[in-house]
Amino acid sequence: MSARAVRRSLPAGGAVVVTGASSGLGRECALELENRGFHVLAGVRRGEDGEKLVGESLRGRLRYAVIDITDDASVRASAELVEREYGGLRGLVNNAGICVPGPLECVDSDRFRRQLDVNVVGQLGMIRAHLPLLRRSRGRIVNITSGLGKTAVPYLGAYAAAQFAKEAMSDALRRELTPTGVRVSIVAPGAILTPMWDKVSEAGERLLRDAPAGVAELYRASFGAFMEGNGQQSTKSLTTPEDFARTVARALTDVRPRTRYWVGADARSAGRWARLLPDSLLDRRFSPITASVRAPGRADYAFE
Structure with a gap:
């Protein structure tokens, strides 16, 4: 067989779970995978989100489940549903996530825990629950991170911390699961215009309102400018949700998937x-x- 005849991708098919499919990148991913031939179980936050998504599907291979990835019972129920309805699992796309923006000094412990609970702890819970099915099929895990999984920027420190952790978790899982035939890949998108940016902006405003007044004022101007610039960057971005969805499909079907x-x-x-x-x-x-950012009443100090 010539080098040109070597198959570069596997045929689409089988069941795939996509979390965070209510809107944005997850929604686009679920529809793209269904269109390519997968049977898709779309994890959504609310039943009405799922009904809308099913109404947008074109092939009759998409259904939804309300999955709270921070609730172990909900996660177990999704794995049981996959076993019962599909009998196996080709891939798990861990896309669900939130972004807690703001200066780390203003991010209270509850918000920080929530960031990690959704973007890291909940992702591992989904993986643990679905691994027996994935081992059986020698399937794929695709963890969604971002460019902030490698580089932390000011005012997105909590989100970057979660993304760094998800990158580390993915690397460890890849090395642990290789002997079983389960492949683990990371898909890291940059700025893409989605409804998430409106939510991030609102979350940032709430965070400053809840922070101590003196601390909030210290950061308000620079944080506001940063958030505005981020929104403009996503608006101008040439990367689309469709680009993201096609990349996830590659991670699920490449014969030799990239890390x-x-x-x-x-x-x-x-x-x-x-x-x-x-x-x-x-x-x-x-x-x-x-x-x-300048500390109020800052003095110059000489250190000897």
């Missing part, structure tokens, strides 16, 4: 920065974000 798929030039750049630049240069690159 990491970058989606968008900004995500690829973040990965290169983290790999090649020293911390001092990265700090300098991000310093304009916080340039306007």
